[in-house]
Amino acid sequence: xxxxxxxxxxxxxxxxxxxxxxxxxxxxxxxxxxxxxxxxxxxxxxxxxxxxxxxxxxxxxxxxxxxxxxxxxxxxxxxxxxxxxxxxxxxxxxxxxxxxxxxxxxxxxxxxxxxxxxxxxxxxxxxxxxxxxxxxxxxxxxxxxxxxxxxxxxx
Numbered sequence: 001x002x003x004x005x006x007x008x009x010x011x012x013x014x015x016x017x018x019x020x021x022x023x024x025x026x027x028x029x030x031x032x033x034x035x036x037x038x039x040x041x042x043x044x045x046x047x048x049x050x051x052x053x054x055x056x057x058x059x060x061x062x063x064x065x066x067x068x069x070x071x072x073x074x075x076x077x078x079x080x081x082x083x084x085x086x087x088x089x090x091x092x093x094x095x096x097x098x099x100x101x102x103x104x105x106x107x108x109x110x111x112x113x114x115x116x117x118x119x120x121x122x123x124x125x126x127x128x129x130x131x132x133x134x135x136x137x138x139x140x141x142x143x144x145x146x147x148x149x150x151x152x153x154x155x
Contacts, residue, residue: 009035012031015032016031016032021094028072028075029044030045032079037083039120039121044116047113064113064115069143073119074097074149077129077147081129092154093152095149098128098148102146103143104145105142107142113138115136120133131149
């Protein structure tokens with residue numbers, strides 16, 4: 001099989017839920033449309049007006065909070081990490097979001113938008129992961145950052 005065919009993968013919501021411990025209202029990845037183990041992942045977050053954050057942010061003009069966009073990107077990194085390690089989450093460990101560098105917000109995300117989450121693995125050493133991340137709406141970058149994550153055993 002060629003590298004091109006091996007890199008084209010997708011995960012429906014049921015597979016996403018196998019790779020993330022998050023659940024409503026905090027599951028922020030709806031579908032993975034492509035990934036390559038140890039390299040990159042592209043996912044979708046469909047933004048709907050009935051999400052809990054929009055009742056207070058802001059009632060007169062709903063805008064998705066930037067921290068939730070970053071969290072959606074972090075969840076995408078979690079899926080890529082688990083796929084790279086060929087693992088699924090276990091009750092004895094968690095994959096924590098531990099750092100953000102160079103975060104920039106360029107445009108508001110509103111109900112009705114489809115956010116494309118793109119993450120690229122930059123470095124993996126021991127339990128620490130570093131990713132380049134972008135969120136796009138209509139092919140325009142709405143958020144970018146470098147994210148650091150760590151898999152930790154819990155007791």
